[in-house]
Amino acid sequence: MTIREQAMEAAAAARKLAAVSPAIKNKALEAMADALLAEQEGILASNAKDMEAGKAKNMKASLLDRLLLTSARLADMADGLRQVAALKDPVGEIIGGCTLANGLTVTKIRVPLGVIGIIYEARPNVTADAIGLCLKSGNAVILKGGSEAIHSNTKIAAVLRAAAEEAGIPAGSIQFITSTDHAAVQELITLNGLVDVVIPRGSGRLIQAVVGNASVPVIETGVGVCHTFVDAGADYAMAEAIIINAKTQRPGVCNAMETLLVHKGAVQEFLPHMLQALKEKGVQIIGDETVCAMDKEALPATEEDWATEYGDLRLSVKVVENTDEAIEHINKYGTKHSECIVTRSFANARKFQQMVDAACVYANASTRFTDGFQFGFGAEIGISTQKLHARGPMALPELTTYKYLISGDGQVRP
Amino acid sequence: MTIREQAMEAAAAARKLAAVSPAIKNKALEAMADALLAEQEGILASNAKDMEAGKAKNMKASLLDRLLLTSARLADMADGLRQVAALKDPVGEIIGGCTLANGLTVTKIRVPLGVIGIIYEARPNVTADAIGLCLKSGNAVILKGGSEAIHSNTKIAAVLRAAAEEAGIPAGSIQFITSTDHAAVQELITLNGLVDVVIPRGSGRLIQAVVGNASVPVIETGVGVCHTFVDAGADYAMAEAIIINAKTQRPGVCNAMETLLVHKGAVQEFLPHMLQALKEKGVQIIGDETVCAMDKEALPATEEDWATEYGDLRLSVKVVENTDEAIEHINKYGTKHSECIVTRSFANARKFQQMVDAACVYANASTRFTDGFQFGFGAEIGISTQKLHARGPMALPELTTYKYLISGDGQVRP
Structure with missing residues (x-):
């Protein structure tokens, strides 16, 4: 099948799937979880080829570690599907409405x-999550995974599709693109009228390529140049705990911190100890002039550093005049993901939360909480930065999405 | 200024505008309405050049009629701005939230x-509406109007911008692109990071060009191939009234009807009289075989007809086996805008409203009601078909859009 044919099959299936009951969808999700475990041997063998x-x-x-599947990881994927089955079904919820003066x-x-098209990279668990x-x-979903995991993903998608269809999900609802050709992506993201949205998950490069070349709607996810701003007179112990958590707990993820902004009034009392604590955790400091003067091991920050998602243990550090300059810096260099102020000032927290243009704006908590599970949503397909x-x-x-159902008894427009 | 510079100015203004109080915004809208009337002479003189x-x-x-401005039309535009001032301010509404187990x-x-970028064609009233x-x-808004109305639009935008800034709206919030060069559109729709969304308003050709070439998010509006399906045993007098309204009241607009689908069981009793009534209103019938056999003046419909938004008094007419075939036809040829069933059957109405994939699905009412004012929203920037x-x-x-404000007392992620 061509990719257009796959999309046509998905679009036809989607119309039927929209009317499938929650009971059947949940039965299918449970069956899919069972199938992942039952077909474990085949899946691990496919994964071995990719490894x-x-x-x-x-x-x-x-x-390689991201690519690797084990019995335990497959069990986690199966658990994930069961957790999704247990969530409230969003379809059919009445989210508004009214009766008009004319009786409609x-x-x-x-x-x-x-x-939904999902374009992703080397993690095979995304296949099960997204489906x-x-x-x-x-x-209906059309998956295009990275070539590194092609054997694993092809097998997982086939196992899940068979289990879903067996449980009553319309045939064609789950499509996996087996071509590893880049042209496949280009075709998928220009199938207007067949594909309603594409969600790229992975590196900034992948996401930008999709955003730049798609003609179907895209939801941009993931790139996070996240800041923490420490105000003068903040609880510096709290600031230190938040910063160590935001920077070092899992530096490779998008809600990890990349830049520390420090109020000039906090420099003397707070910064030396903070830099020391960071270095003890293996963090490489990349600082402005004040920071480099204070710490001889720090590297000088370039303009590019302020806009860089390191994704590792590097941290850029800058001293600012006040909350306004911190807000300005963040709005200039941030990626509208997650930003934090540590302060005792009600007014500064309020201003920061109002004026910083980002999906999640924190006062006195780690940016690492930006996550569907942490927020209590019970699931997450990605973090939108648009x-x-x-x-x-x-x-x-x-x-x-939603639609409007309008019912009447013969109303016409005057 | 280049278009990028205009967008940078708009983006900077937008950050300030987000925090401007409802009182100042409303004062500005009233002042803008006053200014349209006070500057009437200059605006009408500019419009005369375009005419x-x-x-x-x-x-x-x-x-030419769309392009023409008169004192009465300017007064309507001013009234429109005052009506917008009177609407509830959407900014700052709390639309959800919770306290997590960890106290956040x-x-x-x-x-x-x-x-927001607005790309539109010859109607100068869109300038005031959109602003x-x-x-x-x-x-903040960046307007790119059609070259036909360039003098009118330039003048209106200048008048409104001056009045808004005088009333306290941040300078740069209202941008008008004076270039009539097509390259200006291409630049505007690829300013990722500066422009958050582009809304094209106008012909299908304009909209498709924007959708196909934009890298910033787009909201697709307006193209409507709207259907009315008459079920067997429907109230045929009601069906006739709805169809005459949907087709002839204002055939040029997107919520007008383009295709009539008739259940085969309704053909004998309903269709001859319906076709006669349509023809008396000047409607040209373009029918399938059954219809052409019944009406010698009807033209035979081609495959292309079923997908055409005539925008005039042509109407395609097809006989279908049942509700399922009507739904299938609509999901194949419709543009997901507005669709209607006329029926006495609860089950068929329910199935039609569930299975038709469109923004607005009617039972027993004219598709002409798809409109922000008719729905009681008090305003309309366009009708999204995505x-x-x-x-x-x-x-x-x-x-x-929305953002999440997260407040804590030092929470870090375990």
């Missing part, structure tokens, strides 16, 4: 988006 | 999108 190819290509250890009733009802969330929200449709952690409702 | 150029280019009478409070608050709605919803972000009539809330 072998990865090693042959001298793939980095961290990437207008009902605003939540419905699936239709066909589970799209299915629960009544959407403003259209969804912002911040996206869960099931963010995979839906 | 002259239009006539010299042999512009169609209907287009999460508040989901409605905020402006930021910078008013964007301003009220706290967004599923992402907003669907159907878009008013003030649809010009906003």
